[in-house]
Amino acid sequence: MEFPILSILILLPLVAGIAVLFMGANAARWTALLTTLACFVLGIVLWANYQIGGPRWQFVEYAEFAQGALVPAWALGIDGIALMLIMLSVFLMPICIGASWRAIQNRVPEYMAAFLLMEALMIGVFAAQDLMLFYIFFEGGLIPMYLIIGIWGGVEKIKAAYKFFLYTLAGSVLMLVAMLYMVLTAGTSFIPDLMAYDFAPGVQWWLWLAFFASFAVKMPMWPVHTWLPDAHVQAPTAGSVILAGVLLKMGGYGFVRFSLPMFPDASADFVPLVFGLSGIAVVYTSLVALVQKDMKKLIAYSSVAHMAFVTFGLFAFNRQGIEGALVVMLSHGLVSGALFLCVGVIYDRLHTREIARYGGLADNMPGYALLFLLFTMASVGLPGTSGFVGEFLALVGTYEMSSWGAIVATTGIILGAAYMLWLYWRICYGTQKNADAAAMPDLDKREWLLLAPIAAVVMWMGVYPESFLAPMRDDVGLLLERLETAAPEGDAHLTEGDPSAAAAEAEHHEDAHAAGEAAQ
Amino acid sequence: MTYNFAAILPELILIFGEPVLMLTASTMGSRATKITTWGTVALLVAASAVLLLTGEPSTGGVLFGGLLVADSFATFGKLLIFGSAAVTIIAAHRWFGHKDEHGPEYPVLVLLATVGMAVMVSSTSLVTLYVGLELNSLAAYVLASYRRTDARSAEAGLKYFVLGGLASGILLYGMSLLYGFTGTTQFTGIAAAFGRAETMSLGLLFGLVFTFAGLAFKVSAVPFHMWTPDVYEGAPTPVTAFFASAPKVAAMLLTVRVAIEALGPAIDAWRQIVVFAALASILLGAVAAWGQTNLKRLLAYSSINNVGFALIGLAAGGAAGVSSVLFYMAVYVVMTVGAFLVVLQLVDDKGEPVEEIERISGLSRRRPGLAAALAVFMFSLAGIPPLFGFWPKLLVFNAAVDAGLIWLAVVGILGTVVGAFYYLKIIKVMYFDDEHGEPVGTVRAPLEMAFILIAALFVSPLGYLLIGPIGEAANTAAAALF
Incomplete structure (x- = not known):
């Protein structure tokens, strides 16, 4: 039997999460940090052993508890898309623990346990190959996040925790009914099988809508995004990082893994809906972000706007769009996480998120100003940062x-x-303007250690996105094959250019070819 | 006609053990309570052991000319009933402690009710059904008013008695109509009569409706649920724990058996009743629980809510539907008993029980283990994965979707979201709110703590490992009805 690396990635934080409950504050911190670092190392091993161009599903594990299509089987396995999202999760997790090192003084063991549980569930979501197992991981994430917001949150934590929980739950339960129907119809709950199963077009419609209800809330899309600003503002810094960094990506992952391949016809029919909602989201939430007085709220609204690029790209039904959407997901996970950390840095010093209370920090915190500038530019989409690659491709x-x-x-x-x-x-x-803000010290060693790795990856992704795109390319190709018959005609009517001029790079040629096909 | 007494050996153990215990207790003075308590538990364990060891079908089908049946459906129910009764008796013994109110008759009353329930789940005739039901109810009325010095307890007993009497009347009226129009009290005969009738006569329809009304009272489904919150709140907490578990299982299984065995051919007629009761229970159970300030009252609405979900499985009908109901009840009993066991541990520094929700604020700091257990039960009752309470809910919805009742599954599942709100409230009070400042007492109850731990482990994700065995047992039991 092969080394069950995915099971270990799920079970290690789970076991550590239970163990830290019985420890003191400091031991809990160190255990959590070491566990998340160990998971990160395992993640690197995973990436290093992932064969690009190899079988579609790798590191496959399968075990059954009981007979029956509905009974969740312990079916794990990842493709390139899941690999990248797992990497994002294990990369952000130690940073989250580090960000909470001093900020959380209250009930530390429980806090660390909640985060470790969260990590196990997140990896489970991306690794699950069984529909029911996926749902269990997907929904299970509500519990630790509810506790993180509710126990360690800000002034209005209770309202935010409730809103987060009930909004997401209400979105997901309809998906569950759709899943039951799918398992009964297709006779299997194995995701790769379901991705190739053709549901009747009339049925696809309803199933697509049920899944959309869940992923649109999780994403979040306008108009069901209102839980996000509350949850972000009230959650502790690390909670916001994980929420923006990974949890929101589950919506996009859901579209790629379920809605598009399982219901291609319905997806094509609903392109106007998705584009309409995403268009409103981009303009409306950006305008709302403009007038925010609270830093965290501003970044939360910007998340909604960025996620709209993901939905735009995914429902473009072509290679550039889908690859771009996936890169936006990764990039946004890093950048918004880093921005929340930047907010956390100054919040820890002055205990306010009000923008007007700060000013001129470049004078007394030059290091901070430098990193913050980098992440701001990445969020804007400046070439050379990760934001540019994704947004450009998606557009x-x-x-x-x-x-x-x-x-x-x-x-x-x-x-x-x-x-x-x-x-x-x-x-x-x-x-x-404010003397207390002017007296704040620059980043200390711990904060540098948290922010510098993210900055490095953001630049890496901006300069050489191939590292991240390569594992996903084949999977996007398979997805496009699946979508080919259903893909609606675009209105761009691209014509293929002169090959001799464009054939400088083989890859570009392929893209143009694919685009030409999509246009026909 | 031969009488197969071996098949009712579990009941016989309980019936003959009970007077022996009473007589022994009368000569034992102050130790009597202890003896009857552990004696009763021993009897229940023995009866369960007999059930498990003999298994079926050696117990043989229909007995005593069609009055009773010892099939695997009855066995499934009896095991749940005996188990939960034993646990609640043990918990009651510690809770009542050395108070004057506690007497040797308490476990005996529970035992009598248990015998009644065993008859309920194995009856195949309207007559045995009613005898079992009343045997259970009469003992239950006394148990509800068991705390003589507490006015609330007396009130609960009286309310239960009056409303229970009314429900029995309705049930009897329905049963007499069924008997009058079919000419038999046997379930199989009634089913045959329903099968023969091309259009259902008004008499049969009335009989069916009244029978379901009476049964709805016993399972406390809306609109016959009014007694539940008052009785649950007023009755002593161990009694409430008992009410919420064993009788609930018995009544639900009885309803299933009547619906499938006696009224099976009329499924189109009763399905609408069951669907209405299910949805109304889910919604009322969820909405009415929002404003509750008393933990026991809240759990009463939770039980109404859960009955609604189980009824969805019944509405789906078929072996899959029945199997999902059985699975639901099995998990429900563990969650509910677990939650009540935690409530039983909540006392203030004078040893008085704490029932108000606001008084457990900040419990997670003072009693982290207890709070965590209650949180697990609450999330599980709300049906949030990865806890095991999610699975039976999924099964009943699956049965509904399979039966083509997708809209029922959709409405029901939206009901879980509404219901999640108040389960979350308990967690909010325990974990998010500041401490109340009131001193809290600790109870030394290692056995109950062990039970809580077992129940919590059962509803934890580890429970998924039991899907195979429980599902198999539920399927076999459900198959016995078809």
Whole structure:
């Protein structure tokens, strides 16, 4: 038997999570940190052993508890998309533990246990190959997050915790009914089988809507995004990081893994709906972000706007769009996580998130201003950062599908630059109005250790995205094959250019070819 | 006609053990209570052991000219009933402690009720059904008013008695109509009569409706649920724990047997009743629980809510539906008994029981283990995965979808979201709120703690490992009805 690396990745944090409950505060901190670091190392092993171009599902494990299609089997296995999202989770987790090192003084063992449980469930979501197992992991994540927001949250933590829990639960239960129907119809709950199963077009419609209800809330899409600002603002810094970094990605992952391959016809029918909602989200939430006085809220609204690029790209039905959406997911996971950490850094010093209380921090916190600037630029989508790669690809894809969609989406880039740069200006530049803010010390060693790795990865992804795109390329290709018959015609009507001019790089050629096919 | 007494050996053990215990107790003075308590537990364990060891079908089908049946459906129910009765008796013994109110008759009353329930789940005739039901109810009325010095307890007993009498009347009326229009009290005969009738006569329809009304009272399904919160709140907590577990299982299994065995051919007629009762119970159980301030009252609404989910499985009908109901009740009993065992441990520094929700605020700091256990039970009752309470809910919804009742599954599952709100409230009070400042007492109850731990482990994700055995048992039991 092979080394069950995925099971270990799930069970290790779970066991450690139970163990820390019986420890003192300091022991719990160190155990949590070491466990998450161990998971990160395992994640690197996973990536290193992942064969690009190998079988579609790798590191497969299978065990059954009992007979019956419905009974969840312990079926694990990942493709490139899941691999990247697992990497994102295990990368952010030690940073979250580090960010809570001093900020959390209250009930530390329980806090660390909640985070470790969260990690186990997140990895489970991305690794599950059984529909019911997926649902159990997907929904199970509500419990630790509810506790994290509710126990260690801010002033209005209770309202935020309830809103988070009930919104997400209400979205998901309809998906459960759809899943039951699917298992009964297809006679299997094995996800790879279901991805190849053709449901009747009329049925697809309803199933798609049920899944959409869940993923749209999780994503979140306008108009069901209202739980997000509350949850972000009230959650402790590390909670916001994990929420923005990984939990929101489950919505996009759901679209890629379920909605698109399982219901291709319905997905094609609903493109106008998705584009409409995403278009509103981009413009509306960007404008809302502009007028926020609370830093965390501003970043929360910017998350909604960025997630709209993901939905735009995924439902563009072409390679650029889907790859772009996946890169936006990874990039946003890093960048928004880093931005929340940046907020956390100054919140820990002054205990306020009000933008107006800061100003001119570049003078007394130059190191902080530098990193914050980098993440702001990545969020805006400056070339050379991860944000650019994803957003550009997603917009190219969108343009092929719908010119109007691309036009609306692009305003989001402009508005995004407006609110992010203005935020940066108000916090780091200008004159120092407040003496207490002016007296804050620069980043200490711990904070450097938290932010520098993210900065490095953000640059890496911006300069050489191939490392991240390569594992996912084949899976996107398989997805496109599945979607081929259903893909709606775009309005761009691209014609293939002169090959001799464009054939500088084989890859580009392939892209153009795929785009040409999509346009036909 | 031969009488197969071996098949009712578990009941016989209980019936003959009970007077022996009473007589022994009368000569034992102050130690009597202890003797009857452990004696009763021993009897229940012995009866369960007999059930497990003989197994079926050696117990043989229909007995005594069609009055009783010892099939695997009855065995499934009896095991749940005996087990939960034994646990609640043990918990009661410590809770009542050395108070004057506690007497040797308490476990005996529970035992009598248990015999009644065993008859309920194995009856195949309207007559034995009623005898079993009343044997259970009469003991239950006394148990509800067991705390003589507490006015609330007396009130609970009286309410239970009056409303229970009314429900029995309704049930009897329905049964007499069924008998009058079919000419038999046998379930199989009634089913045959329903099968023969091309259009259902008004008499049969009325009989069916009244029978279901009476049964709905016993399982406390809306709109016949009104007694539940008052009785649960007023009765002494161990009694409430008992009410919420064993009789609930017995009544639900009885309803299933009547619906499938006696009224099976009329499924289209009763399905609408069951669907209405299910949805109304889910919604009322969820909404009415929001404003509750008393833990026991809240758990009463929780039980109404859960009965609604189990009824969805019945509405689905078929072997899969019945199997899902059985699975649901098995998990429900463990969650409920577990939750009540935690409530039984909550006392203030004078040793008085704590029942108000606000008084357990900040419990997670003072009694972290207890709070964690209650949180697990609450999340599980709410049906949130990965806890095991999710699985039976999934099974009943699956049965509904399989039967083509997708809309029922959708409405029901939305009901879980509404219901989740108040389960979360308990967790919020224990974990998010500040401490109340009131001193809290500790009870030394290692046995109960062990039970709580076992129940918590059962509803934890480890429970999924039991899907195989429990599901198999439930399937076999359900198959016995078809």
